[in-house]
Amino acid sequence: MKLDIVIAGVGGQGSVLASRVLAQAGMAAGWEVRTTETIGMAQREGSVVSHVRIGSQLYGALVPDQQADILFGLELAETARALMKLKPGGVIIANQGKVVPASVSLGLSVYAEEPIRESLCRTTKRVMLVDADALAMEAGSSKTVNVVLLGVLSALAGLPFRRDDLLQVILESVPKKAVAMNQEAFERGRKIGVTFHDRK
Amino acid sequence: MEKRLLMGNEAIAWGAVEAGVAVAAAYPGTPSSEVVETLAHLAPEYGFHAEWSVNEKVALEVASGAAYTGARALAAMKQVGLNVAADPLMSLAYIGIKGGLVLVVADDPGPHSSQTEQDTRKFAAFAKLPVFDPSSPQEAKEMVKAAFVLSEEFHLPVILRPTTRTAHMAQDVAMETANLPTRDYRFEKDPKWVIFPSLSYKKHILLNQAQKDLAEKFSHSPFNHLVLNPESSEGIVASGVSYNYVMEACETLSIHPSILKIGTPYPLPSQPVLDLFAHCARILVVEEQEPVVEDQLIQMAWKEEAKIEVSGKQDGRVPREGELNVDKVIAIIKAFLRQREPKDLAQPPHARVQSILGTMETTEAASAVEAAHEHSFELPPLPLRTPVLCAGCPHRASFYAFKEVGRRQDAVFTGDIGCYTLGTIPPLDMLDTCLCMGAGVTQAIGMSKVEPGRKHVAFIGDSTFFHSGIPGMINAVYNQADITIVILDNRTTAMTGHQPHPGLERTATGPNPKPIDIQGIVKACGVEFVREVDPYDLKAMKEAAREAMAYKGTAVVIAKRECVALVKPEVKYVVDPKTCTGCELCLKKLGCPAMAKDKTLVVIQDNCSGCGVCAQVCPQNAVREVSLR
Structure with missing residues (x-):
């Protein structure tokens, strides 16, 4: 068994936390795990890609191109930027929300929202684009976008860990006062995930 | 056995705790910072000393002092930090130590967040010191413990060199019992601790002799292992994290060459290499950065008169620049397999691969991978997401104020290492230079001496100021340089994860009752023009910039405002x-x-x-x- 997940987002969106909880859920189920990040220079606002590998007989942490079973995107354009990691027929779980970089406001580049969406949908049939920003706000904070999307992921069939274990690891990883909010975010994500699952 | 999800640097810290470390010192630098970050967190519970030193030279000297008493000590830094600590390191190799001294130097092939891709294994060979090259956090933890033992056996500092991909990889790591330092350490007076030239000569002979003994010792190290395939005449040698890529690439390609994993790249263990020579006609060496293993292997082949074809960096097969990964290593191995002796090439490809590797499906697997990699995605244009200063970063205000004041004066803005290097990015377009820690101030001095009519403004962060900015400032005053120094005092070492420095009210492990006042230092060094301003007050900041740049002589503006990542907005x-x-x-x-x-x-x-x-x-x-x- 080997499950490769690539997480794409913007610094400050909680992609590192997402990679760690997925790895810990994998460990709880008795698997070997590896995670790593590629982070640019800045503390915030830069592109961040995290790699998570769960399974047996693992080597390095970097997921090779076209080998990710799941592309987990916290931000729309960043999801597209990591598309080369997705394996043919892989699953995309992504936030349709945007973090528009300063370069766009300055006219140095464009944010082509619709073409980016289309490129995700063209790459694989198994795309779950979720308004995670809105769901996170409903749960109580925009900071729970990562947990909403983990909830969506938890509805997938055939994961190498139990959904409850994933939720428990998440709740142990967040500050005490944010536990209820994160549980709510996870549940909202899970419900959306189930509807995607049913549609198939 | 309990397992924890640990990042490589955390695993290194735990390895030190399991080895009973008594002193740990570091100056933060990506990708090494989490080693002492973790140790600082554990220090109170396990009863050892952990500190953020003002720079890497200081860190290594602090650690070596502790090791002179018989205590186990660790110093950590990034690769360019070792340049700063090179002076004590080179002499320590001669003088030696008593308690184990482990120097963790994190390399950054890529580079992801460094000025250079320099290879610390090469530095180890230059200093004639043994070096471990971990491929995973688990192995890094075991290597730290082995390095302490080796250090005490040979009375030499031992280097552990993780690369970014080990330092920042997290893995399920098996935990063992922590050992507390014993505390009965004592420095014994002896002339052997005083490095006179006559002693250096004698010590140099011993150091040279140790190279052979270390190579012999490493021949039996569990961190080097050879898996021979008698059916194959080809072998791959991989050092450190490259081993992971080689194993995964061989799995993907379904090939089974002999594989020698190297965990101690200098001095190269002789026995497993000779065993590999005995079985192989062709050897591919896969390592990041410099051909450290490859060059030693070629020397060994020449000495042994072994008829071996060696491929790697010297024939251009493996790149010297950038980070390796599975995809790159697959391409490297495929090219290596394709390029065989002319007599082999005469055979049909299928038979050729079979005869040499003793396995099949190679060509199919290889072409499948190739086909997959040829597939390209049609991506729409994506927005540029270059790293930028955070929203509300006080450096932005400082840069803006100096830009507004300096733009009509054709001023030069020299820069330094830290978040503020991002001031070079549009629309600020400030910072005309960035070289290394502390060079912003000193290069401005040099420029000012040959461009007398021009204004030179040097930007330096607070932590960088303590690291190596103060000697530069003293030099400016002493040599009467007409420059403006702007100390961007955001009250932290922001870029590497907000470590404290001597100007703050905390140390690595607790409160700092006597924070050092930057303004006081500046004045004590003889700077007569000093202004401390809140950069959020643009009017005051511009006024200070105007006055400082009009001043004849060394002027200092301290732009003091806490890093925005540390405060909650009101x-x-x-x-x-x-x-x-x-x-x-x-x-x-x-x-x-x-x-x-x-x-x-x-x-x-x-x-x-x-x-x-x-x-x-x-x-x-x-x-x-x-x-x-």
Whole structure:
């Protein structure tokens, strides 16, 4: 068994936390795990890609191109930027929300929202684009976008860990006062995930 | 056995705790910072000393002092930090130590966040010191413990060199019992601790002899292992993290060459290499950065008169620049397999692979991988997401003020290492130079001596100031340099994860009752023009910039405002759409990531931290403060 997940987002969106909880859920189920990040220079606002590998007989942490079973995107354009990691027929779980970089406001580049969406949908049939920003706000904070999307992921069939274990690891990883909010975010994500699952 | 998810640097820290470390010292630097970050966290519980030293030279000297007494000590730094610590390291190799001294130096092939891709294994060979090259966090933890033992056996400092991909990889790591330092350490007086030239000569002979003994010792190290395939005449040698890529690549290609994993690249263990020579006609060496293993292997082949074809960096097969990964290593191995002796090439490809590797499906697997990699995605243009200064970063305000004042004066703005290096990015376009820690100040001095009519302004962060900025400032005063030094005092070492420094009220492990006042140092060094300003007050900041740049002689402006990542905003700002004329001056001048264009007007997004600089830039007074309470 080997499950490769690539997480794409913007610094400050909680992609590192997402990679760690997925790895810990994998460990709880008795698997070997590896995670790593590629982070640019800045503390915030830069592109961040995290790699998570769960399974047996693992080597390095970097997921090779076209080998990710799941592309987990916290931000729309960043999801597209990591598309080369997705394996043919892989699953995309992504936030349709945007973090528009300063370069766009300055006219140095464009944010082509619709073409980016289309490129995700063209790459694989198994795309779950979720308004995670809105769901996170409903749960109580925009900071729970990562947990909403983990909830969506938890509805997938055939994961190498139990959904409850994933939720428990998440709740142990967040500050005490944010536990209820994160549980709510996870549940909202899970419900959306189930509807995607049913549609198939 | 309990397993924990540990990052490589955390695993190294735990290895030190399991080895009974008594002193740990470091100056932060990506990708090494988490080693002492973790140790500082564990120090109170396990009863050892952990510190953030002011620079890497100091860190290594502090650790070596402890090791002189018989205690186990660790120093950690990034690869360019070792350049700063090179002076004590080179002499320590001669003088030696008593208690185990492990020097953790994290290399950064890529580079992801460094000025150079220098290879610390090469530095180890230059210093004639043994080096371990871990392929995973688990192995890094075991190597730290082995390094302490080796250090005490040979009385030499031992280097552990993780690369970014080991230092920042997290893995399920098996935990063992921690050992507390014993505390009965004592420095025994002896002339052997005083490095006179006559002693150096004798010690050099011993150090040279140790090279052979270390190579012999490493021949039996569990960190080097050879898996021979008698059916194959080809072998792959991989050092450190490259081993992971080689194993995964061989799995993907379904090939089974003999594989020698090297965990101690210098001195190269002789026995497993000779065993490999005995079985192989062709050897591929896969390692990141410099051909450290490859060059030693070629020397060994020449000495042994072994008829071996060696491929790697010297024949251009493996790149010297950048980081390796599975995809690159697959391509490297495939090219290596394709290029065989002419007599082999005469055979059909299928038979050729079979005869040499003793396995099949190679060609099919290889072509499948190739086909997969040829597939290209049609991506729409994606927005540029270069790293930028955070919304509300005080450095942005400092840069803006100096830009406004200096733009008509053709001033030169020299820079330094830290978050503020990002000031070079549009629209600020400040910082005309960035070389290494402390060089902003000193290079400005040099320029000022040959461009007398021009203004030279050097930007340096608070932590960098303590690291190596103070000697430069003293040099400016002593040599009467007409420069302005701007100390961007954001009250932390922000870029590497907010470590404290001597100017703050805390140390690595507790309170600092006597924070050192930067302004006091500046004055004590003889600087007569000193202004301390809050950069969020643009008017005052511009005034200070104007006065400092007009001043003849060394002037210092301290732009003091806490890093925005450390404070919770109390206010935020909004653009009044009725007053905003859409001139976009705020956007174009500041490039703040909280500001965005919404059709014709500017809007301020949720990530606004309430610095209020845009409100001071707006010519229409269209930006208003809103309380968040």
